[in-house]
Amino acid sequence: MRGAFALIALLSVFWSCQGYSALKVEQLKSTIDAKKAEEFATPLIVGSPANVARRINNSLQYTQLGLIDGAYKTSPFENQDPETGTTGLGYAVLGQTPQYLSLELRSEYMGAHPSYNNQPVVFDLQSGDRIELADLLTPSGMARFDKRMLRERLAAIDAFVKVPNKRFSEGDQDGHEDAETQRSLYRECRAKMVSGQIRRNEFYLADGKLTALQGCDFPHVVQALDDLMDLPHSETFAALDHDLTPYGHCLLIAHGTQCGLRAASGIHEGLYVGTMAGKLPISLMVFGDGGPFYFYDRYKEHIPLTLSRLGAGHIVLLFSHENQSSEKFDLTVAADGSLSGGWSRGGAEPVPVVLH
Template sequence: MIRGICYAVLVVLSSTAPTAWAQVAVDELSAEHATLGDYAKFRFPLVQGEGEAAQRINTWLQVSLLEHFPGGPGQTPFDAVWPKEGQWTGVTSLDYQVVTNAAGFLSIVFNGEYTGAYPSSFSQSYQFETQTGQPLFLATLFTEAGARKLQDRVDAMQIHDIDAFLQADQPNGLDQQEAEIQADLYRECRENVRAGLYDEREWQLRADALVMIRGCGFPHAVRALNDLGDEESRFDYEALTPWLSEYGHCLLVEKRADCPLPRPGPHGVFMGEIDGRFSVTLVLGAWSGPAWYAYDKYKVPIRLHQEASRDGAVVLTRRADGETTEIFTFQWTDDGDLVGRWQRPGRPPLPVHLH
């Protein structure tokens, strides 16, 4: 039995806070699961507001972590991911922290645990620009060369730490077999870093610095051997100036909330209509999968697969029992809109325009 869902204010803002802060009102969704004991209470942020920015942020977060569209069916927003009554498979704990609530961006980190064959903890950070509510990525904030330099710098720090650890005598109480397993895992991690296999690092936007989080992510069975754990590399925004894009400099160094927005895509939340009649919301690139969409009237999530395309089109398909049942085909416009068609096999296509 689920005990219900409640709403509580998360952030209370001081009247003496600088004007550059607290530009987004964040409330809280919470619900208790009846059979998870000490981990029964789940907490989740809810951005307040009637505009598209709040809708995009809430949609991206809930689809990414809950496989749920805001306001969709279910007793709670957590129904799709937490364990069914009497079972343990699913998300077994979930909490969050607002890292930074600034004039032009919002940064939130989630911590939780998923239980399948065994429990696995996870931490996932999200950043959003607050003009339109689209998620932020390093590729948006940095030039291509700047993002590469940042990645190289963090990789070099991690390789240095691993080498120093392997060269030192570690009085960690491990027996010979455990010590050999630990050393092999760190050598494997080092080679993965050198090969560029850790491109999607965890990162956060703090008040005055970008923080990159680096670690080796040992398998669950040997997690206790990960003496280095996760480490943070802090980069003050002023020091990043040579690497930032014009938009990144405006947002992070000048701390402006009215920065000219970069062209959206290829990930984000897009809203519009099919055939000018059916309002839909599309999510591209969320943590939970390639794409999801929902009819705004029903808010039921529909999972889509992204297909390879040679002409720059975005092709998304819905499948059932191995058969394709729906196809979206889009092209990007100069304004960053998605324009194309939706079609069921054997039926005429209908036009789609999303922004």
């Protein structure tokens, strides 16, 4: 499986490098850990603008490898051990234009049972920001899109359970039990979709289409019974035009290269870079599946934070440790998504902070 990951990654590199001279996708390498670099294949964005490449690389390497780009002792793969948990990583380029980059991040785990996970991620290639579905669709557009998507997914489940599954042998008791388990799980999944209990809407952009993924997520022990997998729902950019935000229209219809950051009322997932006290370079990283942290660019040591939202456009980030002085970021989110405000330690006067 790890060899297959490496082959896919190399093919992805070839395809992605065709026709995109400014920013390209290559595979992260290591002369010290060459074998791990193949087993834990991770994309590396190279080219210009360098600040955009840096934003994306920090996001990818922290998500995949648990390290900040360049902040490691010997190798970017030094934390990876096939004997504990994750046994392989891979990726594929799903779509790339001058406006956006869609990647699929693949991971293989070994616990009580082997597990696999494929996660699409989409980046704005003008800013390096992670694009979310809510950035592209208006609230009313999202509601209409959800209805169309649900209708298609329910129809797919209904059609599947009506027909006997040919991969289960007739007369075989184990096959009969697996078929009954599969049908029961799909009926349960259908009910959860109707009630809104399943709302995982990962997506990617490619070939003029937006494709949303929302599978039934069978338990690991019976994951092999999930023949429908991610239940993809695709719509062309043109068909979605009346559902798009101004940012989405600029990015997908007008093919703009200066679409600008989307309007924001809160902090977004990804990397923010800027300064403290007008001259000290710092970075803030925010992820949906983990707590935010910041670091001084010179040292790149993680300083964990706790995020509080105090209202539309107002956030506070706190660091507290019994043996160290407390720290506080008090920030306002501007319409362009940037953060500004102050940082203070131990109750002292705050110094200005600006992050983009």
